Amino acid sequence: MKGDILLKGDNIKKRYGLVEALKSVTFTLEKGEILGLVGDNAAGKSTFVKMLSGAESFDSGKLFINGKEEHIHNPAESRALGIETVYQNFALVDNLSVYCNIFLGRMINRKLLGGIPILNKRKMEEESFKVINLMGIEFDSVKRKVSDLSGGQRQAIAIARALLFNPRILILDEPTSGLAVKEVNKVQDIILSFKDKGISVIFISHRLESIFETVDRIMVLRSGVKVLDEYKHNVTSGDVVDKMFAIEHRR
Amino acid sequence: MSTKSVLGKDFRNNESKVRFKINLTFPSVVPLFFIVLILFACSAPDFLSIMNVRNILQHSSPLAILALGMSLVMLTNGIDLSAGSLVSIVGIVTTILLGGGYGRDWGGNYGVLFPVIVGVLAACCLGVFNGIIISIIKLPPFIVTLGTMAITASLALVLCGGYTQYWHKNWLNEIALTYLLGIPVSFFIVIILFVIITFLVHCTSFGAYVYGMGSNEEALRLCGVKVNLHKTIVYLLNGFLAGVAGIIVTSRIASGNPIIGVGYEFEAIAAAAIGGISFIGGVGHPGFALLAALTITMLTNGLSLLGFGTPYQYCGMGAIFVVGMSLNRLLDRVMSKKVS
Numbered sequence: 001m002k003g004d005i006l007l008k009g010d011n012i013k014k015r016y017g018l019v020e021a022l023k024s025v026t027f028t029l030e031k032g033e034i035l036g037l038v039g040d041n042a043a044g045k046s047t048f049v050k051m052l053s054g055a056e057s058f059d060s061g062k063l064f065i066n067g068k069e070e071h072i073h074n075p076a077e078s079r080a081l082g083i084e085t086v087y088q089n090f091a092l093v094d095n096l097s098v099y100c101n102i103f104l105g106r107m108i109n110r111k112l113l114g115g116i117p118i119l120n121k122r123k124m125e126e127e128s129f130k131v132i133n134l135m136g137i138e139f140d141s142v143k144r145k146v147s148d149l150s151g152g153q154r155q156a157i158a159i160a161r162a163l164l165f166n167p168r169i170l171i172l173d174e175p176t177s178g179l180a181v182k183e184v185n186k187v188q189d190i191i192l193s194f195k196d197k198g199i200s201v202i203f204i205s206h207r208l209e210s211i212f213e214t215v216d217r218i219m220v221l222r223s224g225v226k227v228l229d230e231y232k233h234n235v236t237s238g239d240v241v242d243k244m245f246a247i248e249h250r251r
Numbered sequence: 252m253s254t255k256s257v258l259g260k261d262f263r264n265n266e267s268k269v270r271f272k273i274n275l276t277f278p279s280v281v282p283l284f285f286i287v288l289i290l291f292a293c294s295a296p297d298f299l300s301i302m303n304v305r306n307i308l309q310h311s312s313p314l315a316i317l318a319l320g321m322s323l324v325m326l327t328n329g330i331d332l333s334a335g336s337l338v339s340i341v342g343i344v345t346t347i348l349l350g351g352g353y354g355r356d357w358g359g360n361y362g363v364l365f366p367v368i369v370g371v372l373a374a375c376c377l378g379v380f381n382g383i384i385i386s387i388i389k390l391p392p393f394i395v396t397l398g399t400m401a402i403t404a405s406l407a408l409v410l411c412g413g414y415t416q417y418w419h420k421n422w423l424n425e426i427a428l429t430y431l432l433g434i435p436v437s438f439f440i441v442i443i444l445f446v447i448i449t450f451l452v453h454c455t456s457f458g459a460y461v462y463g464m465g466s467n468e469e470a471l472r473l474c475g476v477k478v479n480l481h482k483t484i485v486y487l488l489n490g491f492l493a494g495v496a497g498i499i500v501t502s503r504i505a506s507g508n509p510i511i512g513v514g515y516e517f518e519a520i521a522a523a524a525i526g527g528i529s530f531i532g533g534v535g536h537p538g539f540a541l542l543a544a545l546t547i548t549m550l551t552n553g554l555s556l557l558g559f560g561t562p563y564q565y566c567g568m569g570a571i572f573v574v575g576m577s578l579n580r581l582l583d584r585v586m587s588k589k590v591s
Contacts (some may be wrong), residue, residue, distance in 0.1 A: 095463075104470070
């Protein structure tokens with residue numbers, strides 16, 4: 001698969017004190033492509049996600065979206081550029097309703113007495129229910145508090161939140177961790193459906209099986225360095241493991 | 252939009268069941284209010300007389316307003332130990348600008364409204380100061396407001412030279428003494444503020460974020476919510492409410508007393524906590540804190556009618572705090588079992 005490049009990172013560096021979390025990482029993401037990002041613990045995956053989602057800024061390097069250089073300083077700017085992130089811990093607020101979580105940071109308001117902005121709860125409920133339905137997830141009420149939901153339902157809410165605003169790029173950080181096999185398959189189906197909608201996906205997972213079943217291309221990070229970037233039909237899971245743990249060097 | 256989900260379940264039917272489940276929870280202040288009411292209605296003569304009920308409403312007003320502010324702060328997982336000191340400093344600043352005595356007159360004839368506004372603004376500024384240090388420097392609210400409490404209390408004493416300040420009679424005295432439809436004006440102010448705060452927490456995105464801050468601040472941040480700004484606004488609102496409470500107290504005592512606010516912070520925290528506002532944030536409704544403020548005032552008033560002085564009233568307040576919190580914990584357990 002070779003298509004238009006939607007996202008490009010050029011020599012991205014990030015340092016936390018003495019630790020270099022990302023060392024001159026250059027990468028690309030094509031339109032409608034699913035890129036699998038893998039690596040062992042402390043490989044730099046989380047830093048990579050935080051940088052694109054605006055939770056952290058990188059120290060040096062350039063980021064291009066559709067060929068235009070962009071600067072992301074906070075999550076709001078990242079979202080404004082069409083980048084949505086589903087975090088490993090889902091980033092949900094337990095004591096708020098499902099629809100409030102879906103619209104977190106982007107609540108819909110209506111005007112009271114011609115000027116006072118108040119929450120348009122009905123609209124948010126309907127939109128939330130619509131997006132959850134589109135995903136084909138079993139769900140009874142969007143007024144339910146998130147604290148009452150199962151792991152799979154929480155995952156669905158986190159993905160629904162990312163989908164609602166028609167993202168160009170979707171980052172999924174370990175979306176299948178902690179899920180039952182049936183739920184993992186469901187999430188994988190959902191990810192594959194994004195491709196048909198033209199959404200580019202960066203899929204981070206420890207499960208190589210999930211990665212190979214879902215992605216078009218695999219990128220491996222090790223200690224902050226990109227050590228592999230190949231289309232999946234050119235590599236085996238053994239190759240990926242070798243790169244993740246530097247087994248080739250020991251041989 | 253269709254109300255049928257892809258699995259054929261009816262969306263709206265389920266919505267009503269969920270609403271019923273959520274509405275099951277209420278804090279201990281509801282039974283406590285009625286227990287205290289019945290207890291003193293039976294034992295204290297004149298407890299339910301019109302004059303005493305007015306007295307209770309009047310005296311509960313500053314505490315109710317402080318409890319509303321404290322509720323907002325506690326919903327964000329914060330606390331404000333400086334609320335009492337803010338009440339004192341508002342009184343002192345206002346009184347001095349009104350021409351208070353002991354050589355502390357800052358000169359000029361500012362009328363009445365200007366000193367009142369400056370007094371409230373002073374409390375707002377201190378609230379913003381608390382908010383900025385807590386949200387940007389990331390110091391624990393307990394530490395920051397403890398410092399502000401000491402600074403403000405000291406400032407109040409310095410400004411008035413340690414003496415109570417008096418002013419010539421004007422309309423400010425009337426706030427505490429006037430009745431509208433038989434109800435003290437100060438309690439009308441409480442009702443107006445309660446409606447505004449309820450509107451803010453239930454009908455605006457700001458309210459949702461206030462609850463969110465008490466549960467998962469990081470999630471809000473990752474979703475692009477300006478957490479620091481919202482938290483600072485919460486402390487600003489708390490400062491404003493403390494300012495209004497300060498004006499009502501000043502009006503009632505017709506003077507500026509540098510130590511009048513001492514202890515108010517404890518009472519406001521107790522009212523919020525008995526009212527079901529969680530100390531770790533995110534749970535509760537400011538309306539119940541208002542009811543708790545009324546309950547505490549009824550308790551001290553009832554004890555006073557029965558001839559028990561201030562030391563006993565403090566003891567009663569402490570007891571109702573512990574009983575209220577224990578009941579809250581028990582009710583929580585019972586409700587969570589019912590819901591599950």
